Amino acid sequence: MNILVAGGAGFIGSHTCVALIEAGHSVVVADNLCNSSVKALEGVEQITGMKPTFYQIDVTDESAVEAMFSDNRFDGVIHFAGHKAVGESVFEPLKYYQNNVLSTVVLAKACLSHGVNRFVFSSSATVYGANRSPLTEDMPLLPTENPYGETKVMSERILIDTAKAAPTLSVALLRYFNPVGAHESGLIGESSRIEPTNLMPRVILAALGKIQKLMIFGEDYPTSDGTAIRDYIHVMDLAEGHVAAINHPTPGVSITNLGTGKGTSVLELIHAFEKANGVAVPYELTERRPGDLAECYADTQKAKKEFGFSAKRSIMEMCKDAWNFEQKSK
Numbered sequence: 001m002n003i004l005v006a007g008g009a010g011f012i013g014s015h016t017c018v019a020l021i022e023a024g025h026s027v028v029v030a031d032n033l034c035n036s037s038v039k040a041l042e043g044v045e046q047i048t049g050m051k052p053t054f055y056q057i058d059v060t061d062e063s064a065v066e067a068m069f070s071d072n073r074f075d076g077v078i079h080f081a082g083h084k085a086v087g088e089s090v091f092e093p094l095k096y097y098q099n100n101v102l103s104t105v106v107l108a109k110a111c112l113s114h115g116v117n118r119f120v121f122s123s124s125a126t127v128y129g130a131n132r133s134p135l136t137e138d139m140p141l142l143p144t145e146n147p148y149g150e151t152k153v154m155s156e157r158i159l160i161d162t163a164k165a166a167p168t169l170s171v172a173l174l175r176y177f178n179p180v181g182a183h184e185s186g187l188i189g190e191s192s193r194i195e196p197t198n199l200m201p202r203v204i205l206a207a208l209g210k211i212q213k214l215m216i217f218g219e220d221y222p223t224s225d226g227t228a229i230r231d232y233i234h235v236m237d238l239a240e241g242h243v244a245a246i247n248h249p250t251p252g253v254s255i256t257n258l259g260t261g262k263g264t265s266v267l268e269l270i271h272a273f274e275k276a277n278g279v280a281v282p283y284e285l286t287e288r289r290p291g292d293l294a295e296c297y298a299d300t301q302k303a304k305k306e307f308g309f310s311a312k313r314s315i316m317e318m319c320k321d322a323w324n325f326e327q328k329s330k
């Protein structure tokens, strides 16, 4: 199939391009490069031998999207193009609502007018709000406490209503947990234009000595070691989950967690990183970060049942591959 990957130069998008090509699909990438680089697409070509067709456009621009759909025959769309910094979204809500919600409307409209019947959306475990883990897809959503999370809730709603009105449209809402790592080649990985706030990129900054130490947000959570627990999933597992979703369209809307089902604490991740890479990660235990949950991890039965998908890479592989990309991209 010929798949449009909106945001395909980004962290998860570029890895999904690799997985799609390796599964025999062709890809077209639309990306405005606001938080990514064409280097990622060069990496995709080096890994797969295929150079994705690339449109440097903003997918909130209806005329640019329309022209791209007129130039191509897409069998499906995977929509990654969105801002994703939770903290930034609190200070710049309109930037997030305009980009993340309008892009979903524009792409869905183009699909309907061009007869594209598969739409896979990059959602997030953030939509569960303060629900208790393990998180299941049938849980009623709770407030996410930040505009970023609300853009994901709104986009899910928009796609659910659109699929109801257009029965030929198959929508897969994929709720990611914490994507980390990089392709084993080290040719693509997580590199952001803005100062990273997520744990793994900051562990790497501390290991490199680019920050004096990693600040661990909270040591008094009700967990085994007092630090917060998350469900870290290797970005290549996540990418392969998208291929499984686009290959197994279900009529109407499917909502699926993409996680490992295993919880890892901040301290456990740090120690795994040190062991996997033979480096020290200086850190300091500090106050909790407002809005953080003690635990957030997936129930993964639905992905297994519906797509035959389950994550297979370990925390050690995530740590090794993340560090390898860092070393290779120096």
Ligand code: WQD
Residues within 6 Å of the ligand: 084, 086, 124, 125, 126, 176, 177, 178, 179, 197, 198, 199, 200, 202, 214, 215, 216, 217, 218, 228, 229, 230, 266, 289, 292, 296
């Ligand atoms: C993980 C854990 C922090 C940084 C967010 C979004 C989610 C998704 C992933 C986009 C938490 C702790 C972190 C640091 C720390 N994003 N931490 N020191 O908050 O679980 O999820 O990113 O899809 O939608 O909500 O990820 O990596 O920021 O934090 O102690 O310097 O690491 O408190 O417990 P989070 P994270």
